Amino acid sequence: MEKSFREKVLSKFREIAKKHKFLKVPTVVCATVILGVYDFVQYFASNGKRYASLVVLMLFFTISSSFCFPAFANSDVQTVEYNYDSQVELAMDEAVSISEMDMLDDDMDEMSEEYEYEDAERQGMADADKYTLDEILEENDSFAHFSESQASAGTEEYVFDKDDWRLILVNKQHPLPEGYTVELETIKGNMQCDARIIGDLIAMFQAASEDGVNLIVCSPYRDMSRQEWLFERKIKTYMGKGMSYMEAYSLASQIVMVPGASEHQLGLAIDIISDNYASLDEGFANTEAGKWLAEHSYEYGFILRYPQGKEYITGVEYEPWHFRYVGKEAAAVITKDGICLEEFIEGL
Numbered sequence: 062m063e064k065s066f067r068e069k070v071l072s073k074f075r076e077i078a079k080k081h082k083f084l085k086v087p088t089v090v091c092a093t094v095i096l097g098v099y100d101f102v103q104y105f106a107s108n109g110k111r112y113a114s115l116v117v118l119m120l121f122f123t124i125s126s127s128f129c130f131p132a133f134a135n136s137d138v139q140t141v142e143y144n145y146d147s148q149v150e151l152a153m154d155e156a157v158s159i160s161e162m163d164m165l166d167d168d169m170d171e172m173s174e175e176y177e178y179e180d181a182e183r184q185g186m187a188d189a190d191k192y193t194l195d196e197i198l199e200e201n202d203s204f205a206h207f208s209e210s211q212a213s214a215g216t217e218e219y220v221f222d223k224d225d226w227r228l229i230l231v232n233k234q235h236p237l238p239e240g241y242t243v244e245l246e247t248i249k250g251n252m253q254c255d256a257r258i259i260g261d262l263i264a265m266f267q268a269a270s271e272d273g274v275n276l277i278v279c280s281p282y283r284d285m286s287r288q289e290w291l292f293e294r295k296i297k298t299y300m301g302k303g304m305s306y307m308e309a310y311s312l313a314s315q316i317v318m319v320p321g322a323s324e325h326q327l328g329l330a331i332d333i334i335s336d337n338y339a340s341l342d343e344g345f346a347n348t349e350a351g352k353w354l355a356e357h358s359y360e361y362g363f364i365l366r367y368p369q370g371k372e373y374i375t376g377v378e379y380e381p382w383h384f385r386y387v388g389k390e391a392a393a394v395i396t397k398d399g400i401c402l403e404e405f406i407e408g409l
C-alpha cells in the first residue's frame with residue numbers, strides 16, 4: 062500500500078533521528094512544522110469555497126473601511142488626525158499654498174472663502190472674508206433692532222419638540238435631509254445664514270462688544286455645491302500629490318466635512334473668532350472671546366457644538382470656534398448640563 066505523505070515524512074525523520082541521536086530534537090521540530098503546514102494546506106484545499114468567501118468578505122471590509130479610517134501606511138494621515146478643524150477645511154501642515162492651488166485651478170476669482178481662510182490662517186487671516194459687528198451693522202443697521210423684538214424665553218416648563226427646525230441634527234450619520242431648503246439672510250457681503258437666527262446672532266455680538274470682546278464672524282452658510290466643490294478639490298489636491306482616489310478621499314474626509322454632513326449647510330452654524338486671535342484652533346478657547354462665548358453663547362441660543370470630551374459622540378474634534386444655533390431653551394439645557402446636541406436629542 063502506498064504510504065501517505067504524512068507517513069513518508071515521519072519515517073524519513075525517524076531514520077534521521079536513529080542515525081544521529083543528537084538530531085532528535087531538531088527533527089521532531091522540523092517534522093511538526095512540515096506536517097502542520099501540510100495539514101493547513103490540505104484543510105484549505107478541501108474547504109476552498111468557504112475560504113474564498115472569507116477572503117472576499119475580508120477584502121470587502123478592508124476596502125469599505127478605508128473610507129472611514131486613516132490609512133495606516135500614510136504618514137501624512139498621522140499628522141492630519143491631530144488637526145482640529147474638520148469643518149473649515151484647514152490643517153496647517155496640509156494647507157495648500159496659493160501657487161499650488163493656482164496649478165489646480167487657474168481661476169483665482171473662483172477661490173472660495175474657505176481657501177482664503179486656509180491661506181489667511183497662515184498669514185493671520187489678513188484678507189479673509191470676516192466681519193466685525195460694526196462692519197455688519199454698517200451695511201444693515203436694521204439688524205440692530207432685531208434683538209429688541211425678540212423676547213428672551215424662559216426655560217421652565219418648556220416642552221421640546223423633536224421636529225423643531227432649530228434642533229435638526231446634521232452629522233456624518235445624519236446627513237442633511239434631501240431637499241432641505243432654508244430662507245437665507247445676508248449678514249454682509251456674500252455671507253449668509255438662516256434668516257431666523259440673525260437677530261440672536263447680532264444680539265450676541267452686541268452683548269460681547271459691551272463686555273469689551275470684539276467677535277468676528279466667518280464661514281456661516283455654505284451650500285451643497287460649495288461643500289462638494291471644496292471636498293472634490295481637496296481630493297484632487299491629494300491625488301495631485303500622488304495618492305490614489307481612496308487614499309485622497311479618506312484624507313479629505315478628515316479635513317473637509319463630507320458634503321451633506323456639514324452643519325454650515327443648514328445655515329445654523331457660524332465660526333467665530335476675535336480681533337486679536339484669528340486662528341481656528343484650540344487656542345481660541347483660552348482667549349477672552351473664546352471664554353466669553355463658552356459662558357454666554359447659550360443666552361442667545363447658540364451652543365459650542367463640538368465640545369472637548371464629546372469627540373467620541375460628535376465624531377468631530379474639539380472646535381471652540383464653531384457655534385450652532387439651537388434656540389435659547391435648548392441651548393440653556395445643553396450648556397448647563399454639559400452635554401452635546403446628539404445627547405440632548407437622544408434624551409428627548
Ligand SMILES: [Zn+2]
Binds near residue numbers: 280332382
Ligand atoms: Zn464651523
